[in-house]
Amino acid sequence: MIADSFPVDLVSWDYATSLSRSLAAMIRASRFEPDIVIAIGRGGYVPARIVCDRLLMTDLTSIKIEHWGTAAHKFDQARIRFPLSVNVEGKDILVIDDITDTGETLMTAREYLALSSPSEIRTGVLQHKTSSAHQPDYYAELLSDWKWIVYPWALHEDLIGFLEKVLSTRPASAGDLVETLRLRFMMNPDMDEVILALNDMVSLGMVARQRDLFYALGSTQSPGPE
Amino acid sequence: MIADSFPVDLVSWDYATSLSRSLAAMIRASRFEPDIVIAIGRGGYVPARIVCDRLLMTDLTSIKIEHWGTAAHKFDQARIRFPLSVNVEGKDILVIDDITDTGETLMTAREYLALSSPSEIRTGVLQHKTSSAHQPDYYAELLSDWKWIVYPWALHEDLIGFLEKVLSTRPASAGDLVETLRLRFMMNPDMDEVILALNDMVSLGMVARQRDLFYALGSTQSPGPE
Numbered sequence: 001m002i003a004d005s006f007p008v009d010l011v012s013w014d015y016a017t018s019l020s021r022s023l024a025a026m027i028r029a030s031r032f033e034p035d036i037v038i039a040i041g042r043g044g045y046v047p048a049r050i051v052c053d054r055l056l057m058t059d060l061t062s063i064k065i066e067h068w069g070t071a072a073h074k075f076d077q078a079r080i081r082f083p084l085s086v087n088v089e090g091k092d093i094l095v096i097d098d099i100t101d102t103g104e105t106l107m108t109a110r111e112y113l114a115l116s117s118p119s120e121i122r123t124g125v126l127q128h129k130t131s132s133a134h135q136p137d138y139y140a141e142l143l144s145d146w147k148w149i150v151y152p153w154a155l156h157e158d159l160i161g162f163l164e165k166v167l168s169t170r171p172a173s174a175g176d177l178v179e180t181l182r183l184r185f186m187m188n189p190d191m192d193e194v195i196l197a198l199n200d201m202v203s204l205g206m207v208a209r210q211r212d213l214f215y216a217l218g219s220t221q222s223p224g225p226e
Numbered sequence: 227m228i229a230d231s232f233p234v235d236l237v238s239w240d241y242a243t244s245l246s247r248s249l250a251a252m253i254r255a256s257r258f259e260p261d262i263v264i265a266i267g268r269g270g271y272v273p274a275r276i277v278c279d280r281l282l283m284t285d286l287t288s289i290k291i292e293h294w295g296t297a298a299h300k301f302d303q304a305r306i307r308f309p310l311s312v313n314v315e316g317k318d319i320l321v322i323d324d325i326t327d328t329g330e331t332l333m334t335a336r337e338y339l340a341l342s343s344p345s346e347i348r349t350g351v352l353q354h355k356t357s358s359a360h361q362p363d364y365y366a367e368l369l370s371d372w373k374w375i376v377y378p379w380a381l382h383e384d385l386i387g388f389l390e391k392v393l394s395t396r397p398a399s400a401g402d403l404v405e406t407l408r409l410r411f412m413m414n415p416d417m418d419e420v421i422l423a424l425n426d427m428v429s430l431g432m433v434a435r436q437r438d439l440f441y442a443l444g445s446t447q448s449p450g451p452e
Contacts, residue, residue, distance in 0.1 A: 013239050017378070042275055042286045049271040049379045056383055056426070060268045061308045062288045082287045085311035152243070153275045157282055200282070 007147040008162070008185040016152055019126040020047045022140040024054030027094065030138070032122055034094035040065055040109055041082065043098035046153050047126050051096055061086050063112070065105050078108040088118045095123045098151055103134030110134075150187070159189055159197040160206075164216065167207060171215035174198060233373040234388070234411040242378055245352040246273045248366040250280030253320065256364070258348055260320035266291055266335055267308065269324035272379050273352050277322055287312050289338070291331050304334040314344045321349045324377055329360030336360075376413070385415055385423040386432075390442065393433060397441035400424060 011019075027034075037057055039048030041064035052060045064082035095109050106123050113121050128139035131146055143149075150158040166172060166180050178194055181187050198214055201207035207214050237245075253260075263283055265274030267290035278286045290308035321335050332349050339347050354365035357372055369375075376384040392398060392406050404420055407413050424440055427433035433440050 013243060017239060039271070039288075041288075042278060042284070045265070045271045045275040045286070045288075046379075049268060052268060053380055053382045056386070056430075058268070058292075059290075059307075060271070060288075061290060062265075062267075062286075063311075064285075064287060066284075081285075083311045085289075085309045153272075154279055156279045160282070204282075 005184040007145075008150060008181075008187040009147050010150050010155065010187050010189060011152060013152045016046065016126065017050060019140040020050035021054055023047065023096075023124050023126060023138055024051045026138050026140065027051065027122075027124060028055060032094070032120075032137075033092065034122070035059065035091040036061065036086065036088060037094045037096060038063060038084070038088075038109075038113070040095065040097040040105060043151065043154070044096045046151075047098055048096035051094070051124070063109065065108055067104070078104040080108065080112050084113065084116065088113065088116045091118050092120045093118045093122070095121060097123070097125050097136075098127070099149055100125050100128045100132035100134060100136055100139070103132035106136055107134045148185075155189070155193060156197060156200070159193055160201055162187070163194070163197055163201065163214075164206060167214060167216040171210075171213045173212040174214070177214070231410045233371075234376060234407075234413040235373050236376045236381070236413050236415060237378060239378045242272065242352065243276060245366040246276035247280055249273065249322075249350050249352060249364055250277045252364050252366065253277065253348075253350060254281060258320070258346075258363075259318065260348070261285065261317040262287065262312065262314060263320045263322060264289060264310070264314075264335075264339070266321065266323040266331060269377065269380070270322045272377075273324055274322035277320070277350070289335065291334055293330070304330040306334065306338050310339065310342065314339065314342045317344050318346045319344045319348070321347060323349070323351050323362075325353045325355065325375055326351050326358035326360060326362055326365070327355055329358035332362055333360045374411075381415070381419060382423060382426070385419055386427055388413070389420070389423055389427065389440075390432060393440060393442040397436075397439045399438040400440070403440070 036059040037048050037052050039045050039062040041062050048060060063084050065078050066081035068077040093113060097105055100106055110121055122137040124138035125136045127141045127143050127149060128136055130144045162181060162185060163177060166177055174194055178191060202209055205217060208217050262285040263274050263278050265271050265288040267288050274286060289310050291304050292307035294303040319339060323331055326332055336347055348363040350364035351362045353367045353369050353375060354362055355369045388407060388411060389403060392403055400420055404417060428435055431443060434443050
């Protein structure tokens with residue numbers, strides 16, 4: 001079940017890149033020298049690229065893991081959507097993702113990659129939630145209080161998700177939406193980003209605009225035609 | 227041939243993410259709606275992730291293209307190192323990379339991906355050099371004056387390359403190296419980053435340190451043992 005109100009952390013680019021560099025430093029310090037880095041798509045793309053830079057690694061590839069079930073649900077199901085295209089038999093693999101929330105993604109990745117007989121699989125994330133059933137080998141930060149993390153490379157789509165949630169209950173103006181995001185989710189997105197998300201929602205037919213008010217299409221609480 | 231001195235642009239995270247967002251906006255404005263985004267590894271990982279966010283696309287995968295020949299050489303050879311793992315037959319593909327320098331990477335990607343019979347292939351980069359033999363379908367910025375671009379996700383490894391170049395001619399202190407990078411390459415890296423790169427070069431056995439001086443190992447101009 002998703003609560004109506006929970007804390008959301010909008011991670012800045014500065015902080016996300018600094019976490020990525022810390023993660024690389026921890027891997028370096030452990031003396032693990034992977035042959036290849038595998039980014040979990042899509043969340044692991046940016047961290048994995050930075051980790052490769054810091055570890056001076058050129059072999060970077062990706063797999064995509066897809067989730068089934070409601071976002072933020074604790075026991076969602078994960079499955080491989082785009083497989084590995086590289087032979088990793090006998091290789092030391094470093095798997096990188098953004099976060100361990102339920103741990104389902106990394107567990108699925110580990111089981112899947114083990115089928116290719118690598119020599120070793122280690123996993124690393126920027127942020128590891130204590131709620132996760134899987135503990136990654138490396139994490140730059142431990143999150144013990146549950147909150148929803150929005151990475152800067154997912155800001156637009158996540159913002160649309162939150163705006164949709166608010167607009168599903170009542171029509172609102174952009175200013176009202178920003179205030180509601182602040183009150184319900186403790187998040188302070190830039191007004192520019194909110195406007196961009198709202199415009200996209202209008203183009204996508206998710207939302208209609210009437211003067212200053214945005215309302216969800218199909219919502220019983222839309223103001224209706226004039 | 228690589229000149230001894232040429233302009234280098236250290237792209238900030240702010241600027242790189244803003245170019246990525248502009249690129250996405252151009253793709254959106256063209257009304258091209260790709261079925262899948264393919265990042266060219268490693269340079270396209272970060273831009274592709276941001277483009278996916280802005281275009282609300284979940285299908286992101288990657289291929290890796292490897293270069294042969296000297297870096298910064300105008301006609302280097304490219305080949306597929308990690309292939310595509312997804313069926314793209316009949317699909318509209320958007321290929322994302324960081325830059326078109328010679329254009330070799332995107333040409334190789336286009337030829338390779340065409341073998342999988344997609345419906346359409348379009349290419350997009352953050353920065354397109356007029357020196358490139360291939361013109362991408364989308365680019366956020368046109369670079370008409372040739373310069374070497376260092377993206378923030380490749381800063382560490384590129385910095386090591388430049389420091390190696392300087393140290394191959396003479397031993398130098400960290401301060402002297404920063405000054406030389408400024409004079410020869412018009413670049414102003416943070417001292418922290420330079421120190422980190424030098425430390426890595428020492429660990430990797432590329433460079434040795436004697437008091438304040440760093441010198442290339444194997445260089446005839448090393449100060450030698452005391």
